[in-house]
Amino acid sequence: MSDIPRTVVSRRRALELFGGGTAGLAFLAACSPSSKATTSGSKEFHGAWPFQVPPKGHFNELPGMVDMIVGDGPYLDLLVPPPAMYLWKEKKYQGILAESWSLDTAAKTYTVKLKSGLTWSDGKPVGSKDMVSTWWCLRLLRNVGWNYISTVAATDDQTVVFTLSNPSNVFERYALRTEIFSDAVYGEWATKTKALFDGGKDVDSPEGSQLNTEFQALRPADVTTSGPYKIDVGSITNAQLTLVKSPTGYAADKVDFDKVVLYNGETPDVTPLVLAKNVDYATHGFPPATTKEFTAKGIRILKPPVYSGAALYLNLGKLPQFKDPKARQALAYLLKRDEVGQVSLGDSGKAVKYMAGFSDLQVPDWLSAADIGKLSTYDNDPQKAADLLTSIGWKKSGGGWTMADGKPATFDVSYHAEYADYSATGQNVAQQLAAFGFKTAGKGVTYAQMDVDLYKGNYQMAIQTWGSSKHPNPHFAFAQPLFTYNYPVAANQGGRGIDFDLKQTTAAGTIDFKELVDAAGAGLDEAAQKASVTKVALAFNELLPVVPLYERYGNNPGLEGTRVKEWPADDDPIMFNAPYADNFTIMLMLDGRLKSV
Amino acid sequence: MVAAPTAPEIRPARLRRITVQVYRTYAVRRLLKAALTVYLVATGTFFLVRLLPGNPVQVYINTQMSQYGVSYQDAASSAAGLFSFDPSRPVLEQYREYLTGVARGDFGQSLLAPGTSVLHIVFEYLPWTVFSVGLGVLISCTLGSLLGMLMAYRRGGVLDHILLFVGSLLHSIPNYLLALLVIVFLGVRLDILPFAEMRGAYSPGVTPEFSVDFVSDAMYHASLPITVYVLTTIGGWMLVMKASTVETLGEDYVTVARARGLRDRRIASAYVGRNAVLPLFPQLAITLGFVVGGSILVEQVFQYQGIGYLLLQSVQRRDYPVLQGILLIVTIAVVAANLVSDLLYSRLDPRVRVEGGAS
DSSP, rough: TTTSSOOSSOOOHHHHHHHHHHHHHHHHSSSSOOSSEEEOSSEEEEOOOOOOOTSBBOOOOOOOOOSBTTTSSSSSSHHHSSEEEETTTEEEESSSEEEEEEEEETTEEEEEEEOOBBBTSSSSSSOHHHHHHHHHHHHHHHHHGGSEEEEESSSSEEEEEEESSSSBTTTHEEEEESSOOOHHHHHHHHHHHHHHHHHTTTTTTTOOOHHHHHHTTTOOOSOOSSSEEEEEEGGOOOSEEEEEEOOTSSTTTOOOEEEEEEEEOOHHHHHHHHTTOOOOOOSSOOOOHHHHHHHHOEEEOOOOOOEEEEEEOOOTTTTTGSSSSHHHHHHHHHHHHHHHHHHHHGGGGEEEOOOSSSSSTTTTHHHHHHHHSSSSSOOOOOOHHHHHHHHTTEETTEEEEETTTTTTTTEEEEEEEEEEHHHHHHHHHHHOOOOOOOEEEEEEEOHHHHHHHHTTTTTSSSEEEOOOOOSSSSHHHIIIIIIBBBBBGGGGGOOOOOOOOOEEEEEEEEHHHHHHHHTOOSSOOOOHHHHHHHHHHHHHHHHHHHEEEEEEEEEEOOOOOSSSSSOOTTTTTTSSOOOOTSOOHHHHHHHTOOOOO | OOOOHHHHHHHHHHHHHHHHHHSSHHHHHHHHHHHHHHHHHHHHHHHHHHHHHSHHHHHHHHHHHHHHOOOHHHHHHHHHHHHOTTTOOOOHHHHHHHHHHTTOOOBBBBBBSTTTHHHHHHHHHHHHHHHHHHHHHHHHHHHHHHHHHHHHTTTSHHHHHHHHHHHHHHHHHHHHHHHHIIIIIIIIIISSHHHHHSSSSTTTTTOOOOSSHHHHHHHHHHHHHHHHHHHHHHHHHHHHHHHHHHHHHHHHHHHHHHTTTTHHHIIIIIIHHHHHHTTTTHHHHHHHHHHHHHHHHHHHHHTSHHHHHHHHHHHTTOHHHHHHHHHHHHHHHHHHHHHHHHHHHHHHHHHHHHTTTTT
């Protein structure tokens, strides 16, 4: 046996080498994308939006569903445009699928006439039948628009008439801004829903509940679109999806991009993509440090107004010393609102000027110049703050304040720990109050618990949103602090929120906020609404149920020169559109104004 | 003369004896323990997820309000039309319903995607994690063992010091942090990594199938998470293997092998390596058991369609059934794997079966 000649490389060693080599080569070959992968084209727009992939994500895109692919973001308007979109600067609607719309105050009806000659991606014509079916399905999903109407019907192929049960010109926004979906997909469900209600039953009945459950399980294979794009279903991955041109869709001849690629992800996931210039536009809430990085990379920051911001909420149930408006006014005088805004959002956090309870940008639209003159702007004046507090029995001794009841002024300022902007706001407010002489500490609370605490009143001071970025009518902005985070709505969660009594006395006399805020959004008479808005604004300014700090402007990166030629100048009227309501980028694309390079 | 016992007197005693005998059977004991573990996890998970602040309805409403500026009225109305979940229902009633469903193999439906079963969702995500983390652990363990042995043989030398430093450094970096560093430095700063293209589990336009093209594509997309898993765990394997090898090198049988004049290569592979690697196996089993926990943030960073990504999303949105389903399915998988390995091990080493009772 020992005579058997030994080879330099044994058979075992050769097999090992061969196996190892093959595995190595296979691994190297493996590191390459598939040849079937969708390739980039020359005229692409790259956006970003978080979405779910199937089986969770689906194409039942009606408002009110969740986990729809694309469904809850601005890009849905490229697939299924609404009848009209609002121009926030001009304060008027621009027709998209609608040719005309009108309110008949005498007949209490609202009529929408759709354009003729438009077709769905399945070749069927877009008409009144589609809009009626959409609205019946929305009723099954308890859409708020149905709070204002009793029925909806088509009077011809293109005309839809809503009968108003609760007349309000607020309904106009629901009628015009709600996307229209295909009757071919939803007609059957609309018929069932109409039959349910015609039979005297509603969604709370066992039959209604069953129908609702079945509807939510509806999973169309695709979105039948009327807009310039449709979803390339095969392109959907956990990382991105692609919208491709739908040649017969509305504005297909105007949009200048052949494809829209949407990257999936929340702010942290999307940030590197923006930095690497893979994304042309994103609506995510980027913190100031990230925004600076974008700017350093030559990425333009678009700053559309959001018509809302952060305010200091005071729980009057726990801090009865602040029930006197002078104590709240003192806070408004002592806090440097511009500093809070700058720290929280950089140039996108602008100090609130009018303290009227709704966006400064809208104040001149709703209040006369004389009434605006009555609004106190609470310019930073620590001495005035100290005088106001002293006048109600507070005392400063040594470096700290004691309240009228002799207790030291010691407060926690709670904020959403995960929200970069609100964390910065809470900490800065706590620091400013401490510098003034209050013993104050910031308290980060996990976001889900924070929302619960705000309703239940488990806080002393807190940072929370004021204003409304979806509805132009100030009614919605007033409702946020006065109803939602106060006892009318907080009671649903077993708390009293800020616990601010809605019946108050002002310099102008007694006021019932509930009555006036409701009146601000009710009826068909805009002049009457303005009168109510003025009364609420003046009272809000005097009583400060919450202390508005800053108004948020978007910090949307807008990459120019890579795939998109340029965005309009910052003072262009379209750039005043609220990005989460009537997104300017979408409207620019539909108008053909946003050009590829 | 002893009277014959009557039948009713015998049966309970015999039954008890049979029961004790059956219980003492190793396989049965292991099965019962596995079932008890699964039950305890199912119960614990059910109650723990409900202790999270906020319920799905509240989280939905607050997300709509805070992120999309939707009014409370609109959000609450949508939620009422959307959720079949009723937070006011007695928890024990929900618990009973949940356990009954689990016993039937029905893990329920997602609260946020009504009509979609939890099992369907979980099995869309789980294979990607098993693939990426499993491969990462295998590569890390193999490479780490080889490097650990090398360190032991060259202990005190330059190579040992360098590898020790690199291994300790990598071991101390959390995997999600390394994932972020990879993206920021290689993807953004140096622009040498097409990470936008590499996100996800496979490329857009590609259909999952058993083909070389698809496997190649999946490997391409998994390469970043796998690299991160390997780099952040290899240090541990290296250090354990080094310690084990050093200990083994001092054993008498190694000295004897050397005295017999065996070649170093043969001693390293047949005597040292085989014995030194033994302590690594329990650690490997434990590591595989934590597949989900270790992948959560890495999958989020790379937008990789794995079970960790799904788990994080479900926690954030309080999708109770999906959350419970993921945790329970992973528990069942780990318990089943342990059970199988115990049963197999008992066949290999009968002492395991005998210990504590008759087989």
